[in-house]
Amino acid sequence: MKQKARLDFLLNELYKSKSEDQMSDIYAITDKMPDDINRSDAKVLAERLYNLDLIKLSHTKSSLRATLTSIGIEYCEEDSFTEVGKPVINHNYNLTISNSPNSNIVNQSKSININSKIENITYLIDEISNTINQDSKVTDERKENIDECTKEIKLNLEKNNIPKFGIKSLLNLLSDIASVSSLVLSLSEYV
Numbered sequence: 001m002k003q004k005a006r007l008d009f010l011l012n013e014l015y016k017s018k019s020e021d022q023m024s025d026i027y028a029i030t031d032k033m034p035d036d037i038n039r040s041d042a043k044v045l046a047e048r049l050y051n052l053d054l055i056k057l058s059h060t061k062s063s064l065r066a067t068l069t070s071i072g073i074e075y076c077e078e079d080s081f082t083e084v085g086k087p088v089i090n091h092n093y094n095l096t097i098s099n100s101p102n103s104n105i106v107n108q109s110k111s112i113n114i115n116s117k118i119e120n121i122t123y124l125i126d127e128i129s130n131t132i133n134q135d136s137k138v139t140d141e142r143k144e145n146i147d148e149c150t151k152e153i154k155l156n157l158e159k160n161n162i163p164k165f166g167i168k169s170l171l172n173l174l175s176d177i178a179s180v181s182s183l184v185l186s187l188s189e190y191v
Helices: 003-016 026-031 039-051 070-078 116-134 140-158 164-174 178-190
Strands: 055-059 064-068 095-097 104-106
Touching: 003 026, 003 039, 003 064, 003 070, 026 039, 026 064, 039 055, 039 064, 064 070, 116 140, 116 164, 116 178, 140 164, 164 178
Parallel strands: none
Antiparallel strands: 055 064, 095 104
């Protein structure tokens, strides 16, 4: 990831938390970046944004916290480092997961979406459906209710929406079925 893209990523994450009355942890934000970035590089990025009056910084020995200034908010809404004139807040970053749940590969695209969550949820829903259909202890009526709920969730996932209420409903339906307990636990991470 180029430095300009890193700056935009950092600004975008700070913009998302601008309404909170607390400063955001710069190191936690840079840990989300698709490429490894050490703390000294994270500090350099933050100081550059500070020198441009886009953020306020707070340093301690173990942390580096920041919040957007009003100039920073305006900048995010009107401009970016990577594409002049295109707002930072319109940039999405696509993280494609490959071979491992922790292996991130950045797609070389400028308009990118996070698809890994939807893919993981879809996989879990399919596994739950298969396991429930093979479980003789689950009544047909309950299987039907679970099937309806999974279909509704999948329709939303196809539209790139994560239906948290639908997933919570499914988790409630599955809460006492032992055969899917590990899958339910994994799925609960997405609500």
